[in-house]
Amino acid sequence: MTGPGVILREPSSANLAARLLARRSANAASGGEEPRAGSKPATAAVAFICFLWAVPAIGVLITSFRSLDDANSSGWWTVFTHPSKLGHLTISNYHDVIKQASLGRSFVNSLAIALPATFLPILIAAFAAYAFTFMSFPGKDTLFVVIVSLLVVPNYVALVPLLKIYGDIGIAGTFPAAWLAHIGFGMSLAVYIIRNYMATLPREVIESAKVDGASHFQTFYKLILPMSTPVLASFAIFQFLWVWNDLLVALIFVGPGEKQPLTIAVNNLIGQQGTGWELVTAGGLFSMIVPVIVFLSLQRFFVRGLTAGAVKG
């Protein structure tokens, strides 16, 4: 299963999330060990923590639907004390940020950066991981140790030299500039976790495919890729959110302007003097829609991807 980016000390504690899930479903199947009622003090404490966690976001959510005057002259909580203000709520802030602050265009740019920057590293890493797992060749172990040792190297090292290369070949400020950077920065982690997963696949499957005359290429895409779906999905979600949420790489290799992704656009919105809170909050929330949907619908995989990849960058 997916090994974590920071290598766990005991193999027994590896893959905790998956074990947790397995346990859950086992419990569900057997009707649970004993139905937990939930202790009262614990419930109150957790409810309080959740309240603290949610309040900042709720404030932003409400403000993004308030009119300019309301949002900047009274607190968002007053919608609860003055229900008459509920009639002022509007979706025009979203219309404004999408059109005027051109967050709509940035949304397309974010997708155009994030989708290939997710797919390409997985494709490249899967081939390499296959070779590291199922093929033997001189230098294999050394090459893999190189990958492990590069897991935590900060990508700051790459910015200046890459910018120079990009300038020389003339791709600075384009989508491929961002893809290539994300491919490079994500590669050691991707190879590492995909290889760790492939190492757990039953070897007999590969042996029998070989006996049947399948080439490595066929074994790879007909057998190993489908069998590796869990780890590919985990890494895909992790990488997609990482790229979608990235500011630094976008700022340096794509830059503000025509092709800027949402993070830069929202950052500009924050930085502009005189932008009202109703627009800042709407823009901020607009940038969160995709990651939140991805997160909520694929939480299971996301947890695994995170445990595997939180060290990246």
Add this chain to the structure above:
Amino acid sequence: MVGNVIGAVVTVVAGIGAALLLYWIFNKFAESLPGVWEDRVKPYLYVLPAFAAIAVFLIYPTVQTIIDSFKNDDSSKFVGWKNFSTLFQSSDFLQTLYNNLLWMIVVPAVSIILGLLIAILADRLSPRSEKTAKTIVFLPMAISAVGAATVWRFMFAANPPGEAQVGLQNAIVTGLGGSPVAWMQQTTLHFNSLLLMVILLWGQVGFSMVLLSAAIKGVPTETLEAARIDGANEVQIFRRVIIPQISGTIITVFVTVLISVMKIFDIVYVMTDGNFNTNVIGVDFVNQLFTNFQNGLASAIVVILLVAVIPIVIYQIRTFKAQEA
């Protein structure tokens, strides 16, 4: 807008198509080789693109950055250790290092303590409430630092005294009779840095919680029951039975959070840009490079960060080798 979308789609399809084509060509090439050579060459072809990416985007730039750190501001001539001595003689940079250290001390520890606390409390809830609570705490992890900054700028917003406060913190302060505070400018005892850490923790604790919670649930119930029969109370069980069994996960979470904090950039960049004595290495690096055009100093800053992560790299390799053996 439509042209924009079409352009983006064409670029995306072309990019992905080119990658698929590359592997197809590689494979055809390998298959055209005579018998033994096909098997000898193929692994390297599979590994080559991955290593090319790593070599171009990490290995070469690392070497280049180390060389640049000994050169002047436009990398035209060598200046020896000058950049490093300039940095270590600058009180601003020492303060930046100190701030980074503060982040490294506070955030991983608090993240683990809060993560453990929430995990343990949530473990005592009904399964459905537990899942909801965890989702709420975990959700901020999905959003960007820029998104989190919009949320927290709004929390910290300050209007002039006398006007209604739209920021919750100042509404509370003025509600209690105080005057509004410009939170990001409170440098006393690094209060503003601590508030920035709150933003990171808001997004980070969910990660610690999920991992630690899974570890706690993995502790065999027999060991807990045995301790109870021996008359241990809940606190003793936690300290003597649970903690030792999840220490591996605690270390993992600690190292993971530590690494991300060493490289902290976007929250500070978006909230204060390092002003009001909140500067950290990542932000200082970007500003030296893109505001001051001090290539040499910027490279030296990265090299200092690189040296600081070497112990973690060694730890990684050691643990990896122990695990493989």
